[in-house]
Amino acid sequence: MIVGLGMIGGSFAKALKERGLAELYAVDRREGELALGVSTGVIDYPAELSEQYIAQMDVIVLATPVRAMASVLADIKPYLAEHTLLTDVGSTKGSVVEAAVSVFGHMPANFIPGHPIAGAEKSGVLAANSQLFEKHMAIVTPVADSDPVLVDRLHRLWRAIGADVVSMDVEHHDHVLASSSHLPHLLAYTLVDALANSDRSQDVFKFAAGGFRDFTRIASSDPVMWRDVFLANKEATLATLDQFTARLADMREAIEQGDGASMFGVFTRAKSARDHFLRLLEQRTIAPQKDTSSVSVSVLPASVIKGEVSLPGDKSLSHIAITMAALSKGVSQLTNVCLDNGVRVTIQALRDMGVVIETLSDSSLRVHGVGLRGLRAPIAPINLHQSELSLHVLLPVLAGQPFQVSVTADDPLLNRVRKDVFDLLRSMGAELAFEREDCLPVKITPAVSKTLSFSLDGASQKLIVSAFMAGLFAEQGASLACAPQGVTQIEVLLQRFGVHVTRSETTVALASGELISADVEIVADMYSSAWMALLASLLPGSELVMTNLGLDARAFAFFALLKQIGADIEMPEKGVSGLYEGQVVVRFAELSAFQLSIEQTDQLRTLLPLLCVAAAYAKGQSRMDGIGCLPYYHEDRVLALVDAFGLVQVNAQIEAGCLRIDGSVPQGGELDCAGDQYLALAMLALGVRSKTVTQIEDCQTLLEEFSELDAQAKQLGLHCSVAQ
Template sequence: MQDNKEFGNVLIVGLGMIGGSFAKSLKQQGLATLFGADRRAGELTLGVSTGVIDYPAQLDADTIQKMDIIILATPVRAMESVLAEIKPHLRSDTLLTDVGSTKGSVVAAATKVFGAAPENFIPGHPIAGAEKSGVLAANPHLFEKHMAIVTPLPDSDPELLDRLHRLWRAVGADVVSMDVEHHDHVLAASSHLPHLLAYTLVDTLANADRSQDIFRFAAGGFRDFTRIASSDPVMWRDVFLANKDATLATLDLFTDRLAEMRQAIVEADGASMYGVFTRAKSARDHFLRLLEQRTIGKPQQKQISMAVAPASAVNGEIKFTGDKSLSHRALIMAALSDGVSELGNVDLAGDVKITMQALRDMGVVIEEFGHGAVRIHGVGRTGLRAPIAPVNVHESATSLYLLLPILAGQNFPVEVIGEGALLNTPFTHLLELLTRSGAQVTSAPADCLPFKVTPAVIKSVSGELPGSPSSRLVSSALLLSLYAEQDSEFKGQIAIDAQTRGLFSAFGVSMSGSQCLKVMPSPLEGAEIDLPSDLQQVIWSALLAVLLPGSSLQINEVSTIGRGRLLFDLLPKMGVQIDWLSEPQGLFSTRSFKVSFAKLKGIHLSPAEVYEYREFLPLLAVAAVFAQGDSSFEGISQLPYFYEDRMTTLVDGVNHIGGDCQWQGGVLHITGKVPEGGDLDSAGNDLVALAFLLLSARCRNGAVVRDCQKILEQIPNLEEIAVMLGLKASVHI
């Protein structure tokens, strides 16, 4: 019989749920003429009557010789006898494959029957199934969005291998290749061991003294965990016998970890238990994300806008969550310390959450107690554990800059990946810093993600930093210096503010010098630290009060050292009246102050000043929009590109709603003028969105700020803050 369908004549040997589903999918799509062979005559009859196959067949010469593809869907222990039956009649150009969940035993059976595995025999295994069995359980959609593993052998025919890939894709599977031994160890861990545990748990509890009450009061968790104990016992007996070595290796590993958990319970070691539970939760969440991406793809992000009405006034008293930059670094320093650290007022949202999750994925126990209070059980500078998956920094450049140097100092290889715009961002200066210091990091073309980090000796982090070093690059250099064999010396103009020095000294890191900064690496010590209010939110709310008539706002726990000192020196020059209400206190010299409505004056910032205030330029530029007279900002084009991009987006928005901003000879000129209002597109930049909200509050007719997803990720309670202060702002999807 000659068949012109894509896959020709296909024989399914074993019309169970897997074999029947494969046949039904091909048949419904008209991709093959389907034959079925099964020792159970009733299954063959049902297969034809339910439309799963076209013809029943026997494993005789007439059938085998006309087949283009033969798929063995029998129990793994039956493979040898089926192969022996097929062997005398098998054509060399017929693709012979299987769907067994163990590959080593199948290859061994083929080798025993044929003397050596033939070139047209290519094993395979779909990662799909259900507890049901038999041809009546056949589901033509069973393999869609599921993985199918192909395990080619050294002598496999490449054309037939390509055909097998196309065959699996035809039934909707995502196909990957894997060697036989690796497959069996992976499946022993991901599939075989869970079934063994489920069977054993149910059997143990069924024979317990209180078995009736155990089953009577068991909740959903017991049902979900033990669901797979309803699978075919004969099949799983055969699987464990066929994959004995890999299963035992995985079982031994689990037994060791179970013994550790038992000891943690005996010793009431809550930190160890919490660490296991958080790492396990992270691993399962990672698995669910992968599964979701395979089944439905990446979800479409909703566009979120914030509308700001005119004629608001802000009043009251507020303390903001901790400074984001300090939160990132404090979490990392505490994780690398010896001992336990207690951190207060930590910002645990947005990008900081990404850094914290990465640390948890690498074995750091971080306990949360609400309102930004965390307890971190440090693992030491080189005590991080290899994560189960690549470290994903998502779209957080800050997380990348701070995590990459500490990964370079660990004793395990790791891959760092990202998402969105970060994938197309070159990190030339960061990579130059790392490789110049002896770190082993490879990247995608053009110095872009993903990065692969392998263990290496960090020799020295001395010299001048590449380019015009951003605060993130400076932090990278400081963290990398913790792993250097000798003291690190940074020459030239490097901005290490008092906040950074204070944070590092709190964990036992010694720094000295200014023009030539010297960092002495030593073991880190756990610390107790309360972080000051986030400075971006402090300046934003202070300028809101200054711009809106009738406003009077008190802001608490604000750091007056480092970047804060510079800003609080600048604001009075713009006409802002700051009334300090307390003396400096604590590690970060925090104070409270009150600010009210005032008439602003234009400012002129030199390139050096623009560099110093670079993180706050969008807010300062908006203040200049409403100031009397002209303002100018020099040297913006000399900053790293993302600062310039930020300001370009801001200028476009201001001019769009009636402001007056002009670039002249590389200098930004702003003429004070109250804009009419309208639509503002932040282009997904959180700092631009924050500045546009400030701009909108004083526009004559208010404004709508588009693309606010990022700022609401960074400050999830932003709408709540606005309402509490009295700003008429609302979120719209």
């Protein structure tokens, strides 16, 4: 039985009717609505609130105005059977429970309140829509004494007509709905009424555009229903209204004072919150679709690399610079930023926590810093999606903030053990709660660490990034144990933002203190610049100028090794920062075989795929010791490349952890990089002078991470093509 055959009650009935789930009766004080309900097939029979009908019902749904609830319940009470599920669809629940208690003397175990989050500004049974509840939330609000069997039945009933069902406490429901539904309706009614009674009302409505129409659409809803809603949910509505008017007063003051930064902060946070809402809505209404397409890149032999190029900014440094700018005091401008998908994940996470980040161009940002511990608690878990670098940069930052936060991700980051980075967070004093130990998702409860001491020996480059970010939050400074080497790009970047960094033979020390905003140009990506240099060295007639390099000790060692084995390279001098910054010129030259010690192999492990290609074209046999001592992901890349060498008829073998490569001319053919961008670039380099065309499969990740590959290849004369 549906009591109240309006738009909601009628839609509920019609949804059940079309699915053949129930025999439907309806009660309504308007006889015309009942007649229309029968004639249009929404219900089967008209009924009355009498013993004849009520006693035989399996389910009774109250779709009446909330202020009429007590009267209807009093009519139903004498004939209501214990087995009958009694529920409602009202948008306030506290008043419904109060009405039930006033009529029955207690909350009946078979009365389970509910509320579908769906509707329209139309009313009456002719507005009934059988699809109204599809992919919309339906909230069930049982109380302590509710019959669990009937609670389950109500869940199944809503699911049967397409709703996503959740349970919620009555009081929590009323406060949530006061914010998400009741307040917007109140604002819409009040705005339209205020403008309608203004001196310029005719022109206001005449020239109002789509924004006014969209915002005020809900002011066309049933006035009687909404009057009753506000009276029934008075306390929660007033609390929400007070909160809103306080923020509105802040906005008025910002406009009056010309405080653009405050306004921009509110607008940015609001946009981020609404974007999050739309993402949730999209997840509910659209089934996820996986991209199963395969992208390949082919490279033709006999290319020539000529010209001057400014390479995209280093991806890792882009993540770090944006995050440090967000944690600084003041406004920073960042140029040559790599704005790939992963960096956008970091930007979105920071925006979700209140940071204003303006996009000035395809590679430049303006970041309004909030201070080291000035981030705000996000409205939802931070989603790192599939960005490894976002994970390593942001997790220690979140562990240093003054609020609890949950972090999740998409496959393949989800449920993957990451003991190293979570051990780092534990050393910061953070408490961690997992669904599966040392895996995302995680809930982080921060604690202020006095000092931080952490060993970087054998750490991955990403964990090193995490350790430097964690060091910023130690109140008395941080000491990071590391192997002797020159100044890194991360250390230079930290110093640009005012961090005092000192390096000894075995440690890097970070002093505590606030970060200071800075204007920073991100230097070129190390792997991309090394790859370009290798191409120019291999291709006869090449002369390449790279203008924006900042080589640290590791990158310098790669270029120095190329030069040592015959490459024609002009490199900049070491600058005051400790980096080799400036222009690098590379021309074709024949390369000779080389040998790497275990220590050199470890130092150059990130760039080993490119060195393997250099060895494939060098005269003689090259040898690299210590392959078996590398972290598994670096060793796997080398092993995959050795397999690729066999396919293009280059002799390469690993024995007792030593890789030997005989220089020759590759045959060419079809290779698979297994979605690894670093392998893809190495395989492209392997094919630039091969005897036939070389095609590399599974290059989606490469093109996502190196978005300018096509354009730069054409600009410089590299003959490669993308196929899907």
